[in-house]
Amino acid sequence: MESDELLDVLLAGGRRAERATHVRHVPAREGVREPWPAWADTDLVRGYRALGVDSPWRHQAQAAQAAWAGRHTVLATSTGSGKSLAYWLPALSAVRGRAAEAALDPGRIESARRRASVLYLCPTKALAADQLAALDRLLTAAQVRDVRVATCDGDTSTDERRWVRDHADVVLTNPDFLHFSFLPQHERWSRLLASLQYVVLDECHAFRGVFGAHVALVLRRLRRLAAAYGASPTFVLASATTADPAASAARLLGVDPHEVESVTEDASPAGRKTVVLWEPPELPGYGPDASTPWASLLPDEDPWATPGEPETRPRRTATAEVADLLADLVVHGGRTLAFTRSRRAAESVATATREHVAHADPSLRATVQAYRGGYLPEERRALEHAIRSGSLRALATTNALELGVDISGLDAVLIAGWPGTRVSFWQQAGRAGRAGADGLVALVAREDPLDTYLVHHPEAVLDVPVEATAFDPTNPYVLAPHLCAAAAERPIRAEELPLFGDRALAVLDDLVANGVLRRRSSGWYWTHAEPASRLTDLRGAGGNPVRVVETDTGRVLGTVDAAAADATLHPGAVYVHQGATFVVDELHQADDVALATRRDVDFGTWAKWLSTTAIVDVHDERHWGPVAWYLGTVDVTSQVLGFHRKHLPDLRVLGYEDLELPPRTLRTSSVWWTVPASVLEEAGVTLEALPGALHAAEHASIGLLPLLATCDRWDLGGLSTALHPDTGEATVFVHDAHPGGAGFAERGFHLGATWLTATRSAIADCRCTTGCPACVQSPKCGNANNPLDKAAALRLLDAVLRHATA
Known part of the structure; x- marks a missing residue:
């Protein structure tokens, strides 16, 4: 159409x-093709042609040529531009070429060469399964039967893993499997590591924030072990269009940006x-x-309406x-x-x-x-x-x-x-x-x-460029457990420290001082019985997924993340699966199972919960006159208290039921600042305007901290309150959204004046009148971005910053 x-x-x-x-209207774009490279395997080319690819687009050919030449390559073009050909053509050509070389003269031991191997990494199991299906179609069309491809992840059986270790040329997996299984058991994967020629990172823009920092360190561990087995693989990265892809790719791999070839001009037709x-x-x-079905749900007047403005x-x-x-x-x-x-x-x-x-x-x-x-x-x-x-x-x-x-x-x-x-x-x-x-x-x-x-x-x-991919693999909170994992895989030598960044030595010294690692003249050693890889979870999932099981049949309907289970799988909750409704009978939290019965209902359930932030201890503090700044540990606690049943589709409330579910607490690092009544009076911020002023300042400061702490906005959380019980004053909290903290709040504490000055400038320089996404609105606000008061936030920040320089 x-x-x-x-x-x-x-x-x-x-x-x-x-x-x-x-x-x-975005105009159509003509495609620009290039001839197949001379080095491309002829059978693979025949297979691509059988699938309708007469010749590659120019960006595919450029990226494939760079990868074939042994240069780390990042291809950042639009969705549907055929990025997979750019990495499979050189990778599979290498596998087949090395296989042919190994068979040239089997009678001469000196001519024997290992078959090249390829490791494909992506953020999700679904994407790996999709790539496996695409590879099967290509190899079938090419009538190639000598390339062995397999997926291997946490769902793969022991027997299947053994076959993959012994025989697979191309292994499709994810960073989690690399971290928990592949690298700690590298001796079992020595065949693949010794012959590793290409590593493909698909959808690499998804590796951002703390997750991106974890993946970057997993890749450094992979490079280190591959080198120990005599391999120096070429990395090929595929990404959506992002700002400065070469710099992001280099940071992910731990190499200089000039070592990465960047291909960004999309030559596919659109x-x-x-x-x-x-x-x-x-x-x-x-x-x-x-006289409408919604009348009972609507307020008599808009509580956020501004006098003199049209009613919303x-x-x-x-x-x-x-x-x-x-x-x-x-x-x-x-x-x-x-x-x-x-x-x-x-x-x-x-x-x-x-x-x-x-x-x-x-x-x-x-x-x-x-x-x-x-x-x-x-x-x-x-x-x-x-x-x-x-x-x-x-x-x-x-x-x-x-x-x-x-x-x-x-x-x-x-x-x-x-x-x-x-x-x-x-x-x-x-x-x-x-x-x-x-x-x-x-x-x-x-x-x-x-x-x-x-x-x-x-x-x-x-009309605004896409965001850059932000992550910091030198963050000591993320770096420390990966140094332990690296030491457990193979003792860390002094000459390997540059691979892990400038902070590696200081972090290793801390780990030794705390008895986590042992220092010997030959390097740093892990000497504990438990696996070091269990010290960290790449995604910070916070528990096992909860399986939803049909009570009458025992059929598994699906899974829900642990963090969302209390709110969506509590007793009485309506669980919808492909249009069929089930009502949860029991939630067995210890077993990660919820039992549900098939029932046709005309209502949905909405959980009611309470979130609080409690100060556990203070590590450091500083004072700007009456304004106080703190760095410490907080408990961010959420508890589902009950749920509403609402009629569908008009959302008429049918009833409310209390629940007795345990609270869920995230202990993490936070920075917070308090403002006494005298400063509020100085700023001209009334009690009525105070919640909106604090909320706007909180949002803007969370939006600005990634510029100083090299993190992602989704790595942070926050709370603002006109009167916090632990401080007795108006307080703004910004905390790390990861168990134990990740160093971002600490960075904010040490750069407090710079941080708040940038926050104030971002709000003041924005041309909007009452607040927008560029200043005080947040895409992740749990309160629907209400209340927000841009003008009051500016007055508040001005008053606070005056004390910073007093």
């Missing part, structure tokens, strides 16, 4: 035209893409006399709006992905869309499904195949389909709510119109100040 036809479907022939706040920013309509009726009316939810738009696209034959912000929203959009399309054609119900994390692997593979083949017309999905699972031929992408970063937005948008076809992308705003701002300020979405 052409993009103009898709846009007309969205606008309903003009009846919904006022909801489109901005329409941008159809005309239409990007629509969309604001759902105001709800009909408002106030106590409104509640708008339709983004999920309800997206379900309508998705249904219209399905009825008109469009193939669409609808991205949502949560698992619940994905199920809700799919269910509502099925109901809508059934009115037009009951057979269309089966063409709409949900896709999200927590599904069983075989369910996800079946859904991916169905959307590829066209038997499904629509998937309502979480960001689980944002990464590179190959799904092409889609007409449209709907995005229910700002996904948090421009990198994510363009990754999701890139799913529309792949393979040179036209595509439509619509960002549908949630009822949130951040989303509202973005759909009315298209330049903030469409």
Whole structure:
């Protein structure tokens, strides 16, 4: 379908035209091809041609040539631009070439060479499975039977792992398996390590924040062990378009940026893409006399309205709006992905869309499904195949389909709510119109100040460069456990310290002083019985996933992350799986199992929880006159207290039930500053304005700290309160969102004046009137960015900073 036809479907022939706040047409792009390189394996070339690839695009050929020449290479081009050919062509050509060389003269021992091996790393198991299927298609088309490919991860059986260790040429896995199993047992993987010629890192922009720092150190450990076995592999990285990919890739690998070849000019063809920013309509009726199903849920007046400004009316939810738009696209034959912000929203959009399309054609119900994390692997593979083949017309999905699972031929992408970063937005948008076809992308705003701002300020979405990938592998909180893991794998020698960065020696000295490592003239040694790899979790998951099991049959329905289990799998919770509703009977936290019974219900459940931040101890403090700064340990505690049952779809409250679930506590490092009443009076911040002033200052400071602490915004959390029980004063907390801390809050404490000055400047220099995503709004705010008071925050920060220089 052409993009103009898709846009007309969205606008309903003009009846919904006022909801489109901005329409941008991105022109089509012609593709530029290059000839196959002379070194490319002829059988592989034949296989690619059989699959429809007559010759590579220029960026594919450039990246493949750089990798073949032995240069670390990063390819940062758009979704659907064929990045996989750029790494599989040199990697598989090397495997086949070395295999042929090894067989040239088997009678002469001096001519024997190892077969080249390849390690493929990606953030998710789903992506590894997708790549395995793609490789099978290529090798089958090429009629190549001498390349042995296998996945190996935490789900792989012992017998399968043994075969992979002994025979596989290409191993597809993830950094977690490398950290917990592959590197600690490197002797078992010596065949692969000794012959390792290429390491592929797919979707490497996902390696950011603390997770990125962990992965960077895992890769340094891999490089170190490969060198010990005589190998010096070439790394090939595939990334979405990001700022300065060569610098990010170099930091990930631990090499100088000039050692990385960067290919960023996309030469693949692209159809005309239409990007629509969309604001759902105001709800009909408002106030106590409104005769609508929502009347009982609406306040008599807007509590955040500014005197003299037009009254703000509640708008339709983004999920309800997206379900309508998705249904219209399905009825008109469009193939669409609808991205949502949560698992619940994905199920809700799919269910509502099925109901809508059934009115037009009951057979269309089966063409709409949900896709999200927590599904069983075989369910996800079946859904991916169905959307590829066209038997499904629509998937309502979480960001689980944002990464590179190959799904092409889609007409449209709907995005229910700002996904948090421009990198994510363009990754999701890139799913529309792949393979040179036209595509439509619509960002549908949630009822949130951040989303509202973005759909009315298209330049903030469409005209600003994507974010850089931020992470710091020299962070001592992250570096320390990896140095222990490296020492356990092979004693660390002095000449290897540059691989781990300038802080490595100081961190090793601390580990020795605390009895964690032992120092000998020959290096640093791990001498404990327990595995050093268990000192850290790359993703900070905080517990095992909870399995959801059908009570009557014992069938596993799916899984839920441990952190979300209390709020979504408590007794009485409604769990939705592909439109079918189950009610949770029991949650067995010790066994990581929830039992649920299939029941048709017309309500959903919403947990009510309480979060608190308690000061455990203070490590350091400083005073700016009456303003006090502290660095210490805090307990961030969340507890699910009960849940509401709400009728669907009008969200009418049916009842509330208390729960007795234990609190969940994150002990971490935090920086906090307190403001006494005298400073508030000096700043002219009244008690009424104080919550909004503190909240705005908290958001802006969290947004600025990554510039000083080399972290990601999602690595931080915060709290602001007009009166904290532990301080007795107005307080702003910014804490590390990782158990034990990761050093970011400590960095903020030591750079307090610089940090708050930058925060104040970011707010003051922003041209908005009342606050926007560039200054005080946050994409991760749990309070829907309310209340926020930009002007009061500026007065507050001015007063605080005056004392810093007094």
